[in-house]
Amino acid sequence: MTEQQLPPVLPLFDAPEYVLQGNAFINLYITRISINKVADAGLIIEHCADWLFEQKHTENNYKAYRSELTTFLHWCFDVVALSPGAVTRKDMAKYIDYCQSPPQALIGYFNVAQFKLDKASGERIPNSQWRPFIGKKHLGQCLPYQLSDNALKTKIAILSSFYGYLISEEYTERNPAQLWLKHSRFAIKRKFTINDDNNHHAFTELQWSYVVSTVEQLARQQPEQHQRSLFLITLLYSCYLRISEISARAGYAPVMSQFRQDPHSGIWYFHVPFSKSGKARNIAMSKVLLNSLINYRQYLGLSDLPSINDQHPIFIRHKAAAHGRESGIVNANLGIRQIREEIDKLINLAADNAALDGFEHDSQLMRKLTAHNIRHTGITHDININRRPLSHVQADAGHESIDTTSQYLHTTQTERHQSAINKPLNHL
Numbered sequence: 001m002t003e004q005q006l007p008p009v010l011p012l013f014d015a016p017e018y019v020l021q022g023n024a025f026i027n028l029y030i031t032r033i034s035i036n037k038v039a040d041a042g043l044i045i046e047h048c049a050d051w052l053f054e055q056k057h058t059e060n061n062y063k064a065y066r067s068e069l070t071t072f073l074h075w076c077f078d079v080v081a082l083s084p085g086a087v088t089r090k091d092m093a094k095y096i097d098y099c100q101s102p103p104q105a106l107i108g109y110f111n112v113a114q115f116k117l118d119k120a121s122g123e124r125i126p127n128s129q130w131r132p133f134i135g136k137k138h139l140g141q142c143l144p145y146q147l148s149d150n151a152l153k154t155k156i157a158i159l160s161s162f163y164g165y166l167i168s169e170e171y172t173e174r175n176p177a178q179l180w181l182k183h184s185r186f187a188i189k190r191k192f193t194i195n196d197d198n199n200h201h202a203f204t205e206l207q208w209s210y211v212v213s214t215v216e217q218l219a220r221q222q223p224e225q226h227q228r229s230l231f232l233i234t235l236l237y238s239c240y241l242r243i244s245e246i247s248a249r250a251g252y253a254p255v256m257s258q259f260r261q262d263p264h265s266g267i268w269y270f271h272v273p274f275s276k277s278g279k280a281r282n283i284a285m286s287k288v289l290l291n292s293l294i295n296y297r298q299y300l301g302l303s304d305l306p307s308i309n310d311q312h313p314i315f316i317r318h319k320a321a322a323h324g325r326e327s328g329i330v331n332a333n334l335g336i337r338q339i340r341e342e343i344d345k346l347i348n349l350a351a352d353n354a355a356l357d358g359f360e361h362d363s364q365l366m367r368k369l370t371a372h373n374i375r376h377t378g379i380t381h382d383i384n385i386n387r388r389p390l391s392h393v394q395a396d397a398g399h400e401s402i403d404t405t406s407q408y409l410h411t412t413q414t415e416r417h418q419s420a421i422n423k424p425l426n427h428l
Contacts, residue, residue: 011114013066016056037081068158085172089179107135202377214350231296238289240378248333254314256306343371
């Protein structure tokens with residue numbers, strides 16, 4: 001496909017069933033952007049794909065979100081060469097101005113699919129007829145492009161929700177869309193609300209106990225299927241890991257040698273060589289996690305603990321891959337989609353058990369949570385229940401600032417009173 005056959009702006013995200021695997025044309029474009037303009041473009045695309053995939057069950061939301069992300073990233077990457085993580089409130093105002101008066105070449109007058117199947121190559125390719133902005137016609141004549149107030153508010157609501165996701169992933173600490181809104185003409189009489197998603201939510205102690213007990217029972221009853229599940233949730237919760245840090249993706253295949261022992265202290269830790277925050281980190285392992293690793297490896301027929309050269313994949317498939325580079329191979333890592341889907345099933349089974357015991361409200365709340373929330377649960381429980389020092393949790397979570405970690409600190413009025421009532425004036 002030649003440059004002339006591509007649309008003037010590339011659609012970045014295909015349908016839900018393709019969004020996590022990416023597209024060859026888009027990958028090449030993002031690589032060029034990363035090298036020449038915006039260094040973290042690839043990481044941003046990963047975050048976008050993960051966030052979009054979480055919307056896959058609501059078709060209208062998915063389509064609206066991906067269209068807005070594509071338009072916004074086009075402006076960031078192509079127009080101003082700016083990372084979304086660096087966008088300020090003033091930059092957001094410039095983006096709004098751009099959307100209110102886009103270049104004529106980027107305006108289409110009918111809806112078309114963003115990608116289409118090329119029968120000759122069997123690849124999905126960007127549709128040359130697609131445009132990021134849709135104008136209107138009257139009696140066959142193209143009308144001047146207008147962005148209505150409702151359309152503008154929807155754009156900001158979507159971007160604010162996306163920035164909420166980036167904040168929950170510790171990729172940024174500010175939400176320029178929300179800041180723009182507070183200073184806009186819509187701030188006084190807002191007749192709409194930005195949906196508060198579940199990105200910051202953690203399982204309560206009760207809800208998490210149902211997840212753990214459900215998976216432990218499954219591991220006993222169906223070990224061939226769920227020994228892996230038990231170690232999966234134990235690792236995610238104990239080390240506050242992101243799904244991308246334990247699943248196979250381009251350029252990364254997690255292996256057992258990432259579990260390492262400090263030769264001086266004898267303490268075990270899990271090494272993350274690369275994460276979406278762009279940093280490597282070593283995460284301290286609890287006795288529970290170390291014992292879980294031993295049990296899992298024994299089930300796999302491996303030695304109790306890995307050596308520094310152990311290249312065995314951490315989470316292997318139950319059956320061979322059907323296609324791709326690892327077609328026909330069982331002993332290969334699970335991808336992001338497989339791990340997400342497995343955890344979603346486990347959470348729903350745990351919610352079923354909670355409902356059977358009469359905890360219907362908790363059951364409903366649990367069904368809204370995903371693998372993404374397990375990271376927040378581990379952090380929240382370590383700070384508020386296990387009483388780990390904030391600085392320790394900050395290092396294990398990979399937070400840039402202690403302020404980010406502090407957001408997980410929850411206290412009630414009663415707890416504050418109890419901690420204050422016996423304070424002495426002079427400790428000596």
